[in-house]
Amino acid sequence: MIRFENVSKRFTTGQQALLNVNFSLERGRMAFLTGHSGAGKSTLLKLIPALLRPTAGRVLVDGVDIARLPDYRIPYLRRRIGLIFQDHHLLEDRTLYDNVALPLVVSGYRPAEIARRVRAALDKVGLLDRERAYPLELSGGEQQRVNIARALVNRPAIILADEPTGNLDPDLSLEIMNEFCKFNEVGVTVLVASHDHDLIERFDTPRLILENGQLASDEAQP
Amino acid sequence: MKQDLARRLDSWRHHHRQSLLDALGRFRHGPVGALLTVLVIGVALALPGVLYAVLVNLEQMSATWRERASHLSLYLDENIRAENANALLSQVRGWPEISEARLITPEQGLRELEERLGIQGTAASLGHNPLPTVLILHPSPAYSDSQHVDSLRERAGTLSGVARVSRDADWLDRLETILAGAREAALLISWLLGASVAFVIGNTVRLELQDRIAEVRLVQLIGGTRRFIRRPLLYVGLIQGALGGLAAGLIVSLMLALLNAPLVALTQGYGLVLPTDGLPVIVLASLIAGGGLLGWLGAWITATFFLRRLSTE
Ligand SMILES: Nc1ncnc2c1ncn2[C@@H]1O[C@H](COP(=O)(O)OP(=O)(O)OP(=O)(O)O)[C@@H](O)[C@H]1O
Ligand SMILES: [Mg+2]
Numbered sequence: 460m461i462r463f464e465n466v467s468k469r470f471t472t473g474q475q476a477l478l479n480v481n482f483s484l485e486r487g488r489m490a491f492l493t494g495h496s497g498a499g500k501s502t503l504l505k506l507i508p509a510l511l512r513p514t515a516g517r518v519l520v521d522g523v524d525i526a527r528l529p530d531y532r533i534p535y536l537r538r539r540i541g542l543i544f545q546d547h548h549l550l551e552d553r554t555l556y557d558n559v560a561l562p563l564v565v566s567g568y569r570p571a572e573i574a575r576r577v578r579a580a581l582d583k584v585g586l587l588d589r590e591r592a593y594p595l596e597l598s599g600g601e602q603q604r605v606n607i608a609r610a611l612v613n614r615p616a617i618i619l620a621d622e623p624t625g626n627l628d629p630d631l632s633l634e635i636m637n638e639f640c641k642f643n644e645v646g647v648t649v650l651v652a653s654h655d656h657d658l659i660e661r662f663d664t665p666r667l668i669l670e671n672g673q674l675a676s677d678e679a680q681p
Numbered sequence: 682m683k684q685d686l687a688r689r690l691d692s693w694r695h696h697h698r699q700s701l702l703d704a705l706g707r708f709r710h711g712p713v714g715a716l717l718t719v720l721v722i723g724v725a726l727a728l729p730g731v732l733y734a735v736l737v738n739l740e741q742m743s744a745t746w747r748e749r750a751s752h753l754s755l756y757l758d759e760n761i762r763a764e765n766a767n768a769l770l771s772q773v774r775g776w777p778e779i780s781e782a783r784l785i786t787p788e789q790g791l792r793e794l795e796e797r798l799g800i801q802g803t804a805a806s807l808g809h810n811p812l813p814t815v816l817i818l819h820p821s822p823a824y825s826d827s828q829h830v831d832s833l834r835e836r837a838g839t840l841s842g843v844a845r846v847s848r849d850a851d852w853l854d855r856l857e858t859i860l861a862g863a864r865e866a867a868l869l870i871s872w873l874l875g876a877s878v879a880f881v882i883g884n885t886v887r888l889e890l891q892d893r894i895a896e897v898r899l900v901q902l903i904g905g906t907r908r909f910i911r912r913p914l915l916y917v918g919l920i921q922g923a924l925g926g927l928a929a930g931l932i933v934s935l936m937l938a939l940l941n942a943p944l945v946a947l948t949q950g951y952g953l954v955l956p957t958d959g960l961p962v963i964v965l966a967s968l969i970a971g972g973g974l975l976g977w978l979g980a981w982i983t984a985t986f987f988l989r990r991l992s993t994e
Pocket of ligand 2: 500502
């Protein structure tokens with residue numbers, strides 16, 4: 460589903476964020492992406508929905524080299540990927556409902572279908588009764604759950620999460636990680652970046668370990 | 682495949698409606714800013730609008746005046762004898778480019794003059810009649826353009842017994858030359874002010890995008906196309922531009938109404954009739970359509986460049 464072939468990323472500042480990265484994550488698999496701060500985790504994730512372009516090598520999603528996708532196809536690639544970010548990226552002037560509905564609005568769904576799917580997604584993260592609330596009325600953990608609901612609502616084939624448990628307490632972190640495992644169980648390909656070792660240790664999910672932009676271990680390979 | 686197309690068409694229409702509502706919603710959120718933009722555009726378009734309206738009016742006038750005033754006046758030698766004058770009359774009547782010819786004897790001329798001035802016995806007081814015999818030539822419609830009239834005038838000047846030929850429409854030629862120049866100038870001014878309208882809208886759209894930059898970035902992140910982000914802004918440009926054109930139309934009408942009284946007084950002094958229809962419909966329509974088009978264009982260019990720069994950051 461996701462395949463990196465000799466991928467390097469060098470920023471215009473000269474910073475070599477990734478060097479010669481090779482891995483593949485098959486459809487329906489899940490992996491953790493770990494490594495120290497600045498190791499290149501976010502950079503690697505951003506290459507998949509073409510938020511960044513590699514300076515060398517190929518990134519393939521579902522067998523397609525995304526460097527070959529013309530600009531106008533990129534949005535359609537992104538619609539198949541649920542993204543969860545380190546910082547929340549919720550629109551503060553919109554209700555939870557509207558925030559979660561955004562990917563569907565963007566994809567051109569009709570209101571009735573949007574309502575059905577938004578409620579299902581909010582229900583899944585346990586926030587159905589808060590749909591009229593605004594993000595700032597929510598705790599950090601609740602906001603992160605809204606983020607997850609928004610990433611799910613489009614029923615993506617791939618979920619990419621960058622530090623989804625960033626500033627959450629251990630209990631909530633575990634709960635959210637369990638959530639990702641559940642998506643994976645229903646066939647979604649999941650890649651979660653995290654440097655929370657204690658948390659990761661509790662799962663027997665394969666790990667991709669980055670060190671200074673290079674893959675140290677490649678346990679996700681079949 | 683067919684169903685997919687139908688669905689996409691449906692969602693496309695849906696998004697257009699949403700975008701329109703969104704654009705209208707923005708007016709409700711910032712009515713003062715939107716009103717100011719509309720007024721700025723109205724003022725910018727008013728100048729070309731006034732020029733255009735005056736030009737349209739003058740051109741109509743010039744056409745009617747030309748119909749009436751294309752005749753030549755042949756002033757005959759002072760002491761010409763009546764039979765020679767009549768001979769000249771029948772000679773020019775034989776020319777194919779003449780539709781009508783008429784002789785005004787000094788006596789008739791004096792009578793007309795006295796009638797028009799409302800006085801009597803001028804000749805008696807002067808002791809003699811100072812007016813010459815005049816032969817009036819009306820070219821037939823096919824020959825009434827200035828080139829033909831000029832050659833006719835030359836030909837008439839060579840006739841023996843003709844002292845001088847004058848053409849009442851000489852000033853019309855000059856007017857039309859001036860009008861042609863004015864039309865060029867108006868066009869140039871329209872281009873400049875039209876560009877300024879596109880800039881004003883472009884600036885509004887840029888501010889709008891900057892204001893909602895978080896949302897724009899997010900929409901790009903979750904797979905919103907450039908077109909999707911741009912669409913409501915195009916409606917904003919179109920609506921503000923068209924409303925600006927309408928405002929310009931109102932300003933122009935007002936200016937024409939204010940100008941009307943002095944213009945009528947001026948032209949009546951010269952015995953001319955000015956058509957006083959106010960703002961021609963064609964001008965109003967052009968202002969609204971032009972404003973809308975420029976607004977749309979300004980919004981399109983700004984949004985496209987803004988989003989392109991954003992996605993290559
Ligand atoms: N836009 C950028 N321009 C220049 N350098 C960058 C840019 N983004 C990241 N980097 C650099 O690339 C390296 C990898 O950054 P990245 O954000 O991928 O690290 P990370 O593993 O996600 O770290 P963290 O755990 O702190 O989030 C860092 O050294 C960073 O300074
Ligand atoms: Mg990071």
